[in-house]
Amino acid sequence: MSFRSLSGVFVTSIFLVIPAIAQQAPAFDPRPASYSGSAVSAPTPQPGHISGTVTDTDNELVPGAQVTLDGPAPGAEQTAVSNDNGVFSFDGLKPGVPYHVTISAHGFVTWTSPAIVVAPGQFEFLTGDKLAFAGEATSVTVSASPEQIAVEQVKLEEQQRVLGFVPNFYVSYDHDAAPLTAKLKFKLALRADTDPVTFLGVAFVAGLDQGGATPNYGGGAAGYGQRMGALYTNGFTDIMIGGAILPSLLHQDPRYFYQGTGTTRSRFFHAITAPFICKGDNGRLEPNYSSVGGDLASGAISNIYYPESNRGAGLVFVNAAIITGGRMANGLVQEFFLRRLTPSAKRQNY
Numbered sequence: 001m002s003f004r005s006l007s008g009v010f011v012t013s014i015f016l017v018i019p020a021i022a023q024q025a026p027a028f029d030p031r032p033a034s035y036s037g038s039a040v041s042a043p044t045p046q047p048g049h050i051s052g053t054v055t056d057t058d059n060e061l062v063p064g065a066q067v068t069l070d071g072p073a074p075g076a077e078q079t080a081v082s083n084d085n086g087v088f089s090f091d092g093l094k095p096g097v098p099y100h101v102t103i104s105a106h107g108f109v110t111w112t113s114p115a116i117v118v119a120p121g122q123f124e125f126l127t128g129d130k131l132a133f134a135g136e137a138t139s140v141t142v143s144a145s146p147e148q149i150a151v152e153q154v155k156l157e158e159q160q161r162v163l164g165f166v167p168n169f170y171v172s173y174d175h176d177a178a179p180l181t182a183k184l185k186f187k188l189a190l191r192a193d194t195d196p197v198t199f200l201g202v203a204f205v206a207g208l209d210q211g212g213a214t215p216n217y218g219g220g221a222a223g224y225g226q227r228m229g230a231l232y233t234n235g236f237t238d239i240m241i242g243g244a245i246l247p248s249l250l251h252q253d254p255r256y257f258y259q260g261t262g263t264t265r266s267r268f269f270h271a272i273t274a275p276f277i278c279k280g281d282n283g284r285l286e287p288n289y290s291s292v293g294g295d296l297a298s299g300a301i302s303n304i305y306y307p308e309s310n311r312g313a314g315l316v317f318v319n320a321a322i323i324t325g326g327r328m329a330n331g332l333v334q335e336f337f338l339r340r341l342t343p344s345a346k347r348q349n350y
Contacts, residue, residue, distance in 0.1 A: 045096075048118025051089035052126035054082045054103055061086035062131060065105040072097040095120040107134055150178035157255075158191055159344045167195045168342050170243070171334055172255045179281035180255075182248035189244040189254075193236055202232045216307040230305055237301050238323055242294015251281040252290045256334055271331035275324050291327070295320040 050069065054062040065082040069090045080088040082103075093099065098115040109132045118124050153174065160168040169192050180188070192198060206228035209215070217226040243254040257279060259270045275295075278288035299319035303311045339345050 046121035047091065048093040048095050048120065048122045048124065049089065049091050050093060050099065050101065050116060050118065050124045050126065051087065052101070054086040054088065054105070054131060056108065057130045057132055059130075062105050062108070065103050065108075065131070068102045068104075069093075070100045070102065072099070093118055095122070101126060103131060105131065108132065109134055146178040147181055150180055150184055153177050154180070154184050154188060156344065157188070160342050161197075161344070162338050162341045164343055165197060167192055167197055168334075168338065168345070170255050171258055171338075171342075171345070173258045173260070173339070173345055175257060176283075177255075177257070179251075179283070180247075180253060182244075185247050185254060186240075186244045189239045192239060192243075198235070199232070202228055202235065206231050215310040230302065233305060234298055234302055234319060234323075238294050238298035241297045242291050246290035246293050250290055252286070252288065253279045253281060254290060256331060258339065259335060260339070267335050268332070271335040272328045274331040275327040292320075292324070295323045298323065 054065045054067070056062055061084075063082055063084045063086055065086070065088075067080045067082060067088040069078040069080075071077055072094070078090055080090065082088045090101075095118055098117050100115060101113040102110060103112075104110040111131055113126060116124060116126070153172070157169050157172065160171060162168050169188060206224060209227045209231070210219075210224045213219075215227070215230065217223040217230075246252070247254045256274050259267050261267075262270075274288075275291050276288050277285055278291065280286045296316060299316035302319055303315055306315060
């Protein structure tokens with residue numbers, strides 16, 4: 001049994017400026033135009049209003065941000081603090097003069113709006129650049145090295161579990177995932193080797209082998225323990241050699257890359273050829289020497305601890321064939337079935 005196929009079983013998004021909602025019209029004068037009485041004073045213009053919602057570049061609300069409104073005259077500035085919903089507002093503003101809004105918060109780059117001129121009675125909702133985190137670059141691709149990206153991607157993969165509990169670490173739902181460093185290849189292998197569900201899987205399969213009296217260990221608790229030890233060692237050697245050692249030496253990626261699109265035929269072919277064709281660390285497809293070599297090496301090592309009656313070249317190729325066949329079947333269920341049962345994977349784009 002291969003542990004690699006165990007699963008087979010976001011400154012401010014302050015809103016868009018809108019036209020004046022209400023602009024006060026001059027008061028209606030019912031007196032005739034020929035009226036020669038005292039002149040009527042023009043109505044006082046209604047004040048304007050500016051408001052907005054402070055968010056970060058991930059569109060998360062930023063409460064407690066310091067918001068400053070600079071008026072047209074010295075000393076006319078106003079300040080506010082965004083509430084729990086990131087909202088702030090300034091009222092009683094003089095129409096027809098320019099204002100600037102400055103927003104600052106701990107851990108973020110200070111943002112200042114362009115000049116804002118409100119009309120009488122206008123409710124102005126701000127828009128502008130998003131409140132960026134301090135030191136944040138324009139994009140993750142530019143700001144992070146491939147190694148850093150790979151580390152974060154592996155963290156996501158280590159959360160992938162079928163039905164929320166069965167490890168599904170060796171599947172990438174990102175076609176352009178960053179290549180794994182040798183350290184990450186070994187880390188992922190050890191993570192799969194030591195997951196509690198791995199041991200439960202080994203115990204289950206050992207019980208099946210016990211019932212079938214294969215390999216030729218004895219019966220009872222001793223035989224079951226030997227079968228469980230042999231199965232775990234098979235999986236451990238296969239994943240360490242085929243999933244870490246050889247991929248590191250040959251610069252190959254040991255993960256299954258989910259296709260997810262295209263015809264059923266192309267996805268089927270992609271799934272069953274995964275044990276024989278892999279992605280190199282250079283991003284190109286190449287013969288999967290790591291997987292094939294790991295299967296054969298694991299089969300050969302099993303001659304050390306299998307019963308003498310089961311040893312020989314046949315054991316090497318039978319165990320290699322079983323592991324390879326299991327990986328082909330795993331590719332099929334990964335491609336057509338398991339993504340829907342892996343909660344964290346369903347939230348990922350591909």
